[in-house]
Amino acid sequence: MDENEVPELSDDEKKLFEDLMPEDLNDILDTGVNRRHFLKLMSLAGSGLLAAQSAVAEQLFTKPIGLPTSAELAPASVENGVNVAFKVNGAARKLLVDSRMTLLDTLRERLELTGSKKGCDHGQCGACTVILNGQRVLSCLTLAASCEGKTVQTIEGLAQGSGSTVRLHPVQEAFLKHDGFQCGFCTPGQICSAVALIDEAKRGDASYVTADVRKKAAPLQLSTEEIRERMSGNLCRCGAYANIVAAVQEVQHGKPVEQTFRFSA
Amino acid sequence: MRPFVYNRASDPTTALNMLSGKPNAKFLAGGTNLLDLMKEDVERPAELVDISGLALTTIKTITSGPNQGGVSIGGLGKNTDAANHPLIRQQYPLLTQAILAGASGQIRNMATNGGNLLQRTRCPYFYEVSMPCNKREPGTGCGALEGINRLHAIFGWSEKCVAVYPSDMAVALAALDAIVKVRNVGGQERAIAFADFHRLPGDTPHQDTNLAPGELITAIELPPSKLADKAYYLKVRDRASYAFALLSVAVGLEMAGNRITQVRIAMGGVAHKPWRALTAEKMLVGKEATEANVRLAAEAEMAAAKPLEHNKFKVELGKRSIVLALQTALNGVG
Numbered sequence: 001m002d003e004n005e006v007p008e009l010s011d012d013e014k015k016l017f018e019d020l021m022p023e024d025l026n027d028i029l030d031t032g033v034n035r036r037h038f039l040k041l042m043s044l045a046g047s048g049l050l051a052a053q054s055a056v057a058e059q060l061f062t063k064p065i066g067l068p069t070s071a072e073l074a075p076a077s078v079e080n081g082v083n084v085a086f087k088v089n090g091a092a093r094k095l096l097v098d099s100r101m102t103l104l105d106t107l108r109e110r111l112e113l114t115g116s117k118k119g120c121d122h123g124q125c126g127a128c129t130v131i132l133n134g135q136r137v138l139s140c141l142t143l144a145a146s147c148e149g150k151t152v153q154t155i156e157g158l159a160q161g162s163g164s165t166v167r168l169h170p171v172q173e174a175f176l177k178h179d180g181f182q183c184g185f186c187t188p189g190q191i192c193s194a195v196a197l198i199d200e201a202k203r204g205d206a207s208y209v210t211a212d213v214r215k216k217a218a219p220l221q222l223s224t225e226e227i228r229e230r231m232s233g234n235l236c237r238c239g240a241y242a243n244i245v246a247a248v249q250e251v252q253h254g255k256p257v258e259q260t261f262r263f264s265a
Numbered sequence: 266m267r268p269f270v271y272n273r274a275s276d277p278t279t280a281l282n283m284l285s286g287k288p289n290a291k292f293l294a295g296g297t298n299l300l301d302l303m304k305e306d307v308e309r310p311a312e313l314v315d316i317s318g319l320a321l322t323t324i325k326t327i328t329s330g331p332n333q334g335g336v337s338i339g340g341l342g343k344n345t346d347a348a349n350h351p352l353i354r355q356q357y358p359l360l361t362q363a364i365l366a367g368a369s370g371q372i373r374n375m376a377t378n379g380g381n382l383l384q385r386t387r388c389p390y391f392y393e394v395s396m397p398c399n400k401r402e403p404g405t406g407c408g409a410l411e412g413i414n415r416l417h418a419i420f421g422w423s424e425k426c427v428a429v430y431p432s433d434m435a436v437a438l439a440a441l442d443a444i445v446k447v448r449n450v451g452g453q454e455r456a457i458a459f460a461d462f463h464r465l466p467g468d469t470p471h472q473d474t475n476l477a478p479g480e481l482i483t484a485i486e487l488p489p490s491k492l493a494d495k496a497y498y499l500k501v502r503d504r505a506s507y508a509f510a511l512l513s514v515a516v517g518l519e520m521a522g523n524r525i526t527q528v529r530i531a532m533g534g535v536a537h538k539p540w541r542a543l544t545a546e547k548m549l550v551g552k553e554a555t556e557a558n559v560r561l562a563a564e565a566e567m568a569a570a571k572p573l574e575h576n577k578f579k580v581e582l583g584k585r586s587i588v589l590a591l592q593t594a595l596n597g598v599g
Contacts, residue, residue, distance in 0.1 A: 079268045099271035099313070102300075122301050126371060135345070135374040141300045142375070145271045146293070146315050197370065205349045208365040208506070213358045214493070216351065232506035233369020 073110050082145040088113065089157025097144045104128045104139035107154060115155035115188045119235075126234035129189035130154050136196035155188035158195065171195050174247035179261050182238030190234045194248045197230050201252060222252050266303050270312040276319060277481060281450040283314045284479050292316045292481065294341060295376040297368070298384040306394050307385075307401055316341060317377070321483050324350045332444065334489040340379030340446075340482035344434065345370070347378050357487055359496035359517050363437035366500040369507050379482030381434045382445065382462065385473065386537075387509055388417065388428035399425045400470040407470075415575040416511070419583070420536040426470030427573060430463060430538050431509050437498055438485065439539035440515040440531040446484040447476060454483070463538030470537070492517030492529065497594035499586055500533075510534040512582050514590040518554070525549050530566075530587060535579060542566045545587060554595050556588075563587035 080099040085092065088111060097106055104121075107113040107130070119127030121140045128140040131153040158169035171194045174180070181187040204218025209229045222230070227245050236244065242260050250257040274280035284290050290312035293299060302308035322342040327335045336352050347353055348364035364373065367381075390396045390408035397406035409417050409427050417427040443459040463474050476482070495518040502508040513533035519526045528549045530542035545566035552558045563584045570580045 080270050082271050099269055100266045122304065123297055123372060126369065129371055136371045137375050138297070138371045141297050141372075143271070143293070143296065143300065143315075146273075146296070146317055148273070193371065200370070203349075205345070206354065206361060206365060208362065208500075210365075213354050213361045213365075216354060229506050230370055233371045 073112065075110065084145055084148050086147045086149060087151045089152070089154060095144070099143070099145055101144045102140055103130070103132075103142040103144050103147055103152070106144040107139060107152075113154050113156050116192075117185055117188055119186065119189070124235075125186070125189075126193060127186050127189040129192045129234065131192055131196050134196075134199070136193050153192070155192055158191065169195065170251045171198070171247070174250045175244070178243045178247040178250065178257070178259055179240070180244040180247040181236075181240050186234060186236045186238075190231070190236065190244055193231060193234045194244075194251070197227075197248065198252050200230070222249070224249065227252070267306070267309050269303075269310050271315065272312065273315040273318065277316075277321065277448060277483065278452070280314055280316045280319060281448065281479065281481055285450040287312060288478065290314060294380040295343070295372075297372050297376045298380070302385060302392075305392055307392060316481070321379075322346070324352060326352065327486060332486050332488045336487045337446075338378050338485045338487070340484050341377045344368075344373040344376045344378060344381060347434075348373065356493055357437075357441060357490060357496075358493055359440060359498055359515055360434070360437045360487070362496075362498035363433045363513075363515055366498055366510075366513070367433035378434070378485055381432055382438075382482065382485075383474065383476070384432055386428035387431045389413075391428060400428060400466075400473075403469075403471050410573070413575060414573040416509075416534075417573055417576055418536050419570040419572045419576060419579050420532075420540050421465045422537065422571070422573075423466045423468070423470070425468055426466035426537065428466070428470070428537060429534050430473070430536065431533075432539075433498070433500060433510065433513060433533060435459075435463070436513055436531045436533035436539045437515045438487075439541055440517055440529040441487055441490060441492070442529070444486040444488070445482060446486060447480040448483050449477065449480050456486070459539075460541065466537045473537075490517070491519045491527065495520060495594045495597070497590050499590040499593065501582060501586055512579055512586055514583075514586045516587075516590045516594045518591070518594055520554065520595075523553050523555075525552055525554050528591075530591075532583065532587075535570075535583065542587065544569065549591075554591075556592070559588050559591045560584075563591075 078096055078098045081096045082099050083096055085094045095110060104116055104118055107116050116130055116139055117127040119125035123138050123141045128138055129136050130139045133150050158172060160167045171191050175191060201220040201222050204216050204220055206213040207226055207229045209225050224245055227248050246257050246260050272283055274283055284292060289310055291310040293313040293315045294317050299308060319341050322339040324338050324342060327333055327337050336356060338347050344364050348361045354361050388409055390398045390412060391400050396408040399405060399407055407426055414427055418429050438459050445457040445462050446454060447457065448454050457475060461475055464472055498515045500510050500513040502510055510533045512535060515531045517529045528546050530545050532540040532542060545562035548562040548565055549558060566587060567580050567583045572580055
């Protein structure tokens with residue numbers, strides 16, 4: 001949202017803010033939903049209050065998760081075209097792509113799946129991380145042409161259901177609870193990476209900080225050090241690392257981890 | 266990125282035929298380095314032959330031949346799968362550690378074992394096309410020799426090139442005396458000893474390896490090893506993870522009591538190829554594994570170093586890293 005743009009809240013949304021945060025309503029109507037309001041909502045969501053309170057709230061949160069409504073976008077021109085058929089978030093897709101087209105650009109520019117982000121475009125930041133055939137990979141260094149017959153899962157495909165019945169992936173929930181982001185640009189990559197990491201730990205995969213790689217145990221319960229090492233391919237310029245680690249740990253251990261942040265009075 | 270023709274190969278013979286007689290065509294495997302270099306306009310292939318779907322991914326015990334009892338790793342298997350295969354974790358933990366020290370989880374899931382050996386240097390002058398670089402454009406000079414050379418070589422460099430080879434995996438393979446199996450378009454196979462696979466820069470730094478044009482890496486073979494009990498890969502870098510090595514040390518020892526009966530030491534981040542510390546190895550074989558002996562060997566090895574203006578720190582760092590890696594391996598990991 002543009003900083004100076006006053007939001008147009010629907011009647012349902014106005015009602016929601018009036019119910020939950022009456023003291024902030026005028027503020028919201030004047031200048032929009034700011035970070036402080038959002039965090040407040042998140043804390044209500046984390047404590048389960050919000051879901052019980054209002055179905056509208058769920059819709060509000062899940063708006064960005066909606067699947068593309070239009071057919072895929074047409075490219076301006078294609079050189080050395082390659083026909084490729086693959087599955088994206090469960091849906092079969094067939095495209096003619098320029099041989100140079102990366103999976104990332106295909107998702108963003110052709111399939112309107114803009115959740116995966118272009119950070120560095122050189123495999124150094126992890127913002128473009130998607131799950132390809134069950135493995136986390138960098139979509140910026142993957143040619144779309146090489147994805148023939150493969151299965152891609154992006155941030156848009158992690159939640160189950162849609163509309164008012166949407167259920168976020170546990171890692172998404174944990175990122176909300178632990179405030180595992182500030183600007184949010186690296187978040188889709190962080191979450192996709194974490195989802196795959198949890199599977200890797202289930203299988204007992206080792207890391208560079210694993211004490212003895214000859215001892216194989218599965219499933220693993222990952223220490224903070226292990227999570228930091230295994231998530232090191234995802235950079236966060238805002239430095240939300242402590243909260244990201246807490247979020248991953250909560251899901252990986254399967255039990256609540258205390259939030260590392262507090263709201264100011 | 267410049268336009269290129271993309272073709273997909275389904276088996277090794279087809280792949281080799283598709284590349285045959287096309288000097289501007291390249292194999293594409295994991296793509297983690299090649300695609301990046303194409304975006305940077307360093308690599309400019311007219312055609313890519315995608316070999317990522319070839320069935321050269323098996324990891325298995327070698328049942329005959331000179332390396333019987335060792336393990337063969339498919340050239341197109343993924344780094345992650347090699348690092349986590351039970352045969353590798355049990356018998357070659359040094360290789361597991363080295364692979365896992367490199368890159369990130371995402372990149373190791375993409376990168377292939379053969380491709381890892383063929384990755385290009387991360388020398389910034391090689392990557393920046395406005396700079397002179399004999400490796401990228403023979404005859405243009407070396408920007409790093411008199412430039413910012415903190416990351417560069419201290420062993421085996423030439424006036425033409427001071428770049429270092431970036432792989433972690435290859436440092437462990439050097440210590441393990443691996444063999445690279447390759448095949449050409451005529452179907453002939455040959456085995457290249459790991460020490461002969463990568464080259465020193467000399468007058469031809471544009472040639473990283475002794476792989477002939479059009480050859481395909483089919484497998485990497487590991488001879489049987491008795492180094493698994495005492496092995497360690499130490500990586501020193503500017504940040505804790507996801508960074509190339511300033512310097513790394515792969516060590517493996519076999520002991521009889523406190524006497525060293527066999528030792529291998531290889532270093533990364535110091536030369537144009539994985540650097541076997543043969544001087545130190547010779548000094549340690551047959552000796553007691555005391556701190557004094559280890560220190561003497563490390564000092565003797567690093568005495569031959571020829572640092573550049575900004576990387577003098579690597580000499581002392583090398584000494585300390587050899588000592589620390591040997592001590593960690595001797596004390597048992599974990």
